[in-house]
Amino acid sequence: MTSDLLARHRAVLPSWMPLYYDEPIELVSGSGRRVTDAQGRTYLDFFGGVLTTMLGYDIPEVREAVERQLRTGVVHSSTLYLIRQQVELAEKIARLSGIPDARVFFTNSGTEANEAALLVATNHRRSHQILAVRNSYHGRSYAAMGVTGNRGWSASPLNPLQVAWLHSGERLRGLLARLGPDEQVDAAVEDLREVLATQTAGDVAALIAEPIQGVGGFVHPPDGLFAAWKKVLDETGILFIADEVQTGWGRTGEHFWGYQAHGITPDLLTFAKGIGNGFALAGVVGRAEVLESVPAISFSTFGGNPVSTAAGNAVLDYLLDHDLQANAARTGAILLDGLRAAVADLDCVAEVRGKGLMLAVEFVHPGSAEPDPARTARVFEACREGGLLVGKGGLYGNVLRMGPPLTLTEEEAREGLAILVEAIRTAAGVPA
Numbered sequence: 001m002t003s004d005l006l007a008r009h010r011a012v013l014p015s016w017m018p019l020y021y022d023e024p025i026e027l028v029s030g031s032g033r034r035v036t037d038a039q040g041r042t043y044l045d046f047f048g049g050v051l052t053t054m055l056g057y058d059i060p061e062v063r064e065a066v067e068r069q070l071r072t073g074v075v076h077s078s079t080l081y082l083i084r085q086q087v088e089l090a091e092k093i094a095r096l097s098g099i100p101d102a103r104v105f106f107t108n109s110g111t112e113a114n115e116a117a118l119l120v121a122t123n124h125r126r127s128h129q130i131l132a133v134r135n136s137y138h139g140r141s142y143a144a145m146g147v148t149g150n151r152g153w154s155a156s157p158l159n160p161l162q163v164a165w166l167h168s169g170e171r172l173r174g175l176l177a178r179l180g181p182d183e184q185v186d187a188a189v190e191d192l193r194e195v196l197a198t199q200t201a202g203d204v205a206a207l208i209a210e211p212i213q214g215v216g217g218f219v220h221p222p223d224g225l226f227a228a229w230k231k232v233l234d235e236t237g238i239l240f241i242a243d244e245v246q247t248g249w250g251r252t253g254e255h256f257w258g259y260q261a262h263g264i265t266p267d268l269l270t271f272a273k274g275i276g277n278g279f280a281l282a283g284v285v286g287r288a289e290v291l292e293s294v295p296a297i298s299f300s301t302f303g304g305n306p307v308s309t310a311a312g313n314a315v316l317d318y319l320l321d322h323d324l325q326a327n328a329a330r331t332g333a334i335l336l337d338g339l340r341a342a343v344a345d346l347d348c349v350a351e352v353r354g355k356g357l358m359l360a361v362e363f364v365h366p367g368s369a370e371p372d373p374a375r376t377a378r379v380f381e382a383c384r385e386g387g388l389l390v391g392k393g394g395l396y397g398n399v400l401r402m403g404p405p406l407t408l409t410e411e412e413a414r415e416g417l418a419i420l421v422e423a424i425r426t427a428a429g430v431p432a
């Protein structure tokens with residue numbers, strides 16, 4: 001019984017670990033883009049376990065690769081031994097990363113990947129000053145929380161890094177929100193120069209940024225902003241860390257990595273979530289010169305283990321063989337265009353935005369930019385009632401987020417769209 005499980009969950013797990021929905025769901029099986037709960041209800045999953053189930057559920061190619069590895073009896077051999085599939089996956093990711101002379105260090109989570117990137121950058125530059133972006137999310141370790149620009153997610157009372165905060169692609173609020181894309185890039189560069197001059201000693205290690213802010217509500221800065229920033233950073237050798245935990249692997253439809261929309265190559269790139277399709281697999285990629293900067297022995301007991309990397313190879317091969325980036329562009333356009341057309345007359349929707357299969361709807365009190373998390377929650381619950389799982393996010397909890405598996409079909413996109421539109425219009429008091 002789910003209600004019994006919920007009581008036991010509340011009794012033993014920390015209260016700061018939130019559960020989605022008024023009546024939390026226990027998922028017991030999944031296939032393709034659909035999951036079934038303990039009561040037998042089936043949902044179309046437009047969030048994929050927070051953009052993690054990138055290919056969908058129970059993909060035979062991934063299951064078979066993992067089962068093959070399990071049958072060898074070697075579930076874990078520690079990174080002190082050679083692991084064939086780890087090397088193979090590192091070769092593929094190094095090649096795809098676009099980073100010259102790349103090295104790959106595998107971890108188990110995006111948090112650890114960012115922690116490793118910050119460790120590498122601070123060692124390489126002999127500085128613990130970091131530039132981070134307002135409204136960002138980078139994980140839940142000390143350093144990763146330290147560069148997270150959202151107090152709701154950043155509970156660390158002490159920051160091990162000296163962090164200065166930048167404005168970025170603000171959409172509705174904040175100093176840059178009133179500007180057009182070109183002016184916003186100019187203003188963000190001015191802000192960067194001012195922050196460097198006033199809030200740092202100059203010897204900054206790195207800037208860390210998400211090409212599209214994930215937890216922050218799928219907020220994307222104007223294309224090209226990172227290139228404009230990087231020009232300034234390059235004057236003094238400050239490194240650029242692209243956090244691709246949500247934006248990587250073709251999800252944005254237009255590019256394989258989010259950073260490519262900005263015309264840069266980062267010095268360090270962190271990845272996680274989708275590459276394991278549910279198995280714990282993450283890591284950091286960087287130029288050898290930078291990644292080799294860690295002076296002490298540093299390894300991960302489970303990072304890059306045989307099972308996770310067997311899954312990772314199968315996921316990556318599937319992704320490339322089926323050109324899922326193109327599918328994300330195609331099905332994402334159906335959703336974006338359909339949503340925009342269906343809610344254009346609603347003054348409680350401030351913006352429908354996104355790229356590929358990373359789409360958001362932001363809710364406000366009609367006629368203002370004031371966030372409306374209550375209405376967002378109603379839409380969220382109504383989607384569930386209609387059989388659709390989506391996500392929530394944003395600094396104020398007023399953004400509905402969609403990040404379906406990249407295997408989404410056009411029929412499923414239209415099916416989910418209809419549920420979404422009905423939920424939004426009903427919450428707006430204007431039924432479809």
Ligand code: PLP
Pocket residue numbers: 050108109110111112114137138139140210214215243244245246272273282
């Ligand atoms: N970076 C970004 C952009 C994320 O969205 C997340 C998680 O949502 C992380 C880092 C942390 O990843 P993990 O939860 O795997 O530690």
